[in-house]
Amino acid sequence: MAYNLPVFRGILNLLIGLQVTLRHLFSHAVTLQYPTERWTMPERSRGVVVLLSNKETGELNCTACILCAKACPCAAIMIERHRGDDKKWKIDSFSVDNSICCYCGLCEEACNFDAIALTPKYEFSTYDKPSLTYDMHRLQELGRDVAYTPRVKKAAAAPAATATATTEEGGTPTPTTTKAATETQTNPSEKGEST
Amino acid sequence: MRLELSPLLKIIGDWITSLGLPIWLVDLIEMCGAAAMVLGMAFLVILFLVWWERKLSGHFQQRLGPMRTGWHGWLQTIADGIKLFQKEDIIPKTVDRKVFYWAPVICFASSFAAFACLPWGKNLWPTDLNIGILYIFAITTFVVISLLMAGWSSNNKYALLGGMRSAAQIVSYEVPLTLSVLGVIVATQSLSMVAIVGAQEKVYNWFIFRQPLGFLIYLIAATAETNRAPFDIPEAEQELVAGFNIEYSGMKFAMFFMAEFLNLFLVSAVAVTLFLGGWHGPFLPSWLWFLLKAFFIVFVIIWFKWTYPRLRVDQLMEFCWKFLLPLAFLNLIVAGFLFR
Numbered sequence: 001m002a003y004n005l006p007v008f009r010g011i012l013n014l015l016i017g018l019q020v021t022l023r024h025l026f027s028h029a030v031t032l033q034y035p036t037e038r039w040t041m042p043e044r045s046r047g048v049v050v051l052l053s054n055k056e057t058g059e060l061n062c063t064a065c066i067l068c069a070k071a072c073p074c075a076a077i078m079i080e081r082h083r084g085d086d087k088k089w090k091i092d093s094f095s096v097d098n099s100i101c102c103y104c105g106l107c108e109e110a111c112n113f114d115a116i117a118l119t120p121k122y123e124f125s126t127y128d129k130p131s132l133t134y135d136m137h138r139l140q141e142l143g144r145d146v147a148y149t150p151r152v153k154k155a156a157a158a159p160a161a162t163a164t165a166t167t168e169e170g171g172t173p174t175p176t177t178t179k180a181a182t183e184t185q186t187n188p189s190e191k192g193e194s195t
Numbered sequence: 196m197r198l199e200l201s202p203l204l205k206i207i208g209d210w211i212t213s214l215g216l217p218i219w220l221v222d223l224i225e226m227c228g229a230a231a232m233v234l235g236m237a238f239l240v241i242l243f244l245v246w247w248e249r250k251l252s253g254h255f256q257q258r259l260g261p262m263r264t265g266w267h268g269w270l271q272t273i274a275d276g277i278k279l280f281q282k283e284d285i286i287p288k289t290v291d292r293k294v295f296y297w298a299p300v301i302c303f304a305s306s307f308a309a310f311a312c313l314p315w316g317k318n319l320w321p322t323d324l325n326i327g328i329l330y331i332f333a334i335t336t337f338v339v340i341s342l343l344m345a346g347w348s349s350n351n352k353y354a355l356l357g358g359m360r361s362a363a364q365i366v367s368y369e370v371p372l373t374l375s376v377l378g379v380i381v382a383t384q385s386l387s388m389v390a391i392v393g394a395q396e397k398v399y400n401w402f403i404f405r406q407p408l409g410f411l412i413y414l415i416a417a418t419a420e421t422n423r424a425p426f427d428i429p430e431a432e433q434e435l436v437a438g439f440n441i442e443y444s445g446m447k448f449a450m451f452f453m454a455e456f457l458n459l460f461l462v463s464a465v466a467v468t469l470f471l472g473g474w475h476g477p478f479l480p481s482w483l484w485f486l487l488k489a490f491f492i493v494f495v496i497i498w499f500k501w502t503y504p505r506l507r508v509d510q511l512m513e514f515c516w517k518f519l520l521p522l523a524f525l526n527l528i529v530a531g532f533l534f535r
Binding site for chain 2: 014017020022029
């Protein structure tokens, strides 16, 4: 009998194995039928890079400061710009090469004007490599439906900043100068959001 | 010829006889007709089985299996068949051409020929040989020869190893398989498939209840006979790529593939006939009962496949000769005493 004991235990184990696989047979399949069903990506997942536009005017938030291009570790962002008549940078072309982009999100962090963002979009496969380089218009169109809250940092922080600046200068702050300083401070952000 | 499925067939038979043709021609036409019917049934079974296996394999792994072709992928097998028809028939330069050519033919023909004795339902069998079960086991032995032919003629080390392994395995497992069947034959005192089914009219007469050990041995040996997991060392993908059929492509491969599924259905159908009461069952038509039971056995064999890991060659042989064979003898002796 002692000889046979492992045999019976083995048979029992075989039956337990059958039970386990049967349980898996009747449990729900985890397959997602891809083109008809899709995962809902997490809100802050880092997919394709887009350029954001002002929701009201529909124009790009970008001020061509090229901070994003400088922050990019793999030089995927190419920007061409020139100075306009009002001494402000005007953007000529903005392109992101998705084939070398590493989706780190540093450009989004570097941007001060809500102009560039990484979105949860991930379906941008093509048949040839050059078409992975997106130009400004394509990036803008991709970013049209991306929801974002325009940042209010400058407007809120500006009075405090001007206050310290004026006290350091030593002069007594008059209401007019404060207002002017605030205007000049907030100007870039307003420009960025409105133009 | 006992095909009495519908009055229509009888009418056709009478009409052919009334044409005044010579007797041998009438016989030939009837034979060809019956063979065509069985062939059609065999293809339908294959069509269903491939789909059934793929769906079950998927769901065992919590996948869905084929879903795109037709409702839940039921056209998948047809799509695969069309694809295989279109494929180029590649014959490598160094193969032994004649043997290479005939191996899949023999494989498919021997599996298919065994269908001649299957009782599909009440009064529904192509022929009722008085040595039916012996015929089935004799004719399916040709599968071994064809696998060996394929493995040898391919001139490929994997194919040769696969062929050798399958020959060794099938020849070994033939012994407990036949011995477990002998228990049933001892009880019914007949080799005829129809007589064996006739002996198990009541549910408590089914041989699965009278000889459960024999049924278990049969099921295990049948799994090994069809080269299916956990006994699938002849085509162990990880070590032999595909085994004996590695050099085959196109329709030749398809014939091996179909023969594999025919064999699978055949061992299940024989299990149903011998142990599960054949076509007997309440309410439903007899042929449906037969098919339901057969597909259930197929399901069990697929269930084994997704549960147990593959055995090593020595474990396989040890299990057969040291474990199954003594048990089969024991079963036979007990059956001999009980059913004198």
